[in-house]
Amino acid sequence: MHGDTLDHIVKRLNSPPMNIDKVYIPLMNVALHIARVELPAPKEGIRFGRRVKTIMEIKDFEDYKQISYWDPNKDTFKIDIEGSEMFKQIAKNKGVTIDYLVEEVKSRAAYLNQLVQDDIRDQRQVANKVLTYYEDKRGEELYARSKMNYVKSYRKLRNGKKITVWRYPKGAIDPKTGKNIGGRVVRDEKRL
Numbered sequence: 001m002h003g004d005t006l007d008h009i010v011k012r013l014n015s016p017p018m019n020i021d022k023v024y025i026p027l028m029n030v031a032l033h034i035a036r037v038e039l040p041a042p043k044e045g046i047r048f049g050r051r052v053k054t055i056m057e058i059k060d061f062e063d064y065k066q067i068s069y070w071d072p073n074k075d076t077f078k079i080d081i082e083g084s085e086m087f088k089q090i091a092k093n094k095g096v097t098i099d100y101l102v103e104e105v106k107s108r109a110a111y112l113n114q115l116v117q118d119d120i121r122d123q124r125q126v127a128n129k130v131l132t133y134y135e136d137k138r139g140e141e142l143y144a145r146s147k148m149n150y151v152k153s154y155r156k157l158r159n160g161k162k163i164t165v166w167r168y169p170k171g172a173i174d175p176k177t178g179k180n181i182g183g184r185v186v187r188d189e190k191r192l
Contacts, residue, residue, distance in 0.1 A: 006031045006056050006064055022061040029086060031056045031064075040075050052077070057086055081105060096177045108133075150186050 003009035013020040055068035068079040150166040170182040
């Protein structure tokens with residue numbers, strides 16, 4: 001949608017012919033302001049380009065928070081991820097720390113930058129690389145957990161049968177969330 005600022009865009013959304021009620025504006029969560037800008041240094045002989053100038057979180061109607069902006073002098077982005085309310089909510093919902101999410105974002109950014117360096121631009125290749133990234137991350141987490149020495153114990157079921165239960169050792173920390181998982185059941189004979 002065209003507009004100079006998020007405020008102007010919201011006014012257009014609230015006006016005819018769209019007439020979107022104010023209560024629905026916060027459902028957008030985030031707005032990116034993209035503009036044609038003069039670049040600080042020509043890229044491939046071109047002095048103009050498109051950049052995401054700002055990223056704004058939409059907390060409520062007319063209550064916006066800028067979490068990122070483009071620095072036209074350096075052609076870089078300044079980001080305040082830790083100040084993001086959505087970021088805090090994502091951490092809470094996933095049961096991870098803000099620091100974990102920050103490191104994950106940095107890891108993803110580095111991976112995407114490497115794809116650019118490797119000149120991977122075909123949609124299928126990009127999709128394949130992104131899927132590989134997530135598979136590798138999952139494998140790393142499983143490997144980190146597998147390196148823990150499980151504690152073997154036994155549990156008596158209601159029917160009188162005794163089964164073997166393996167638990168995480170006391171004080172074990174989940175490498176993904178940073179939370180204590182000591183004593184939790186890893187697996188038992190019923191799940192094998």
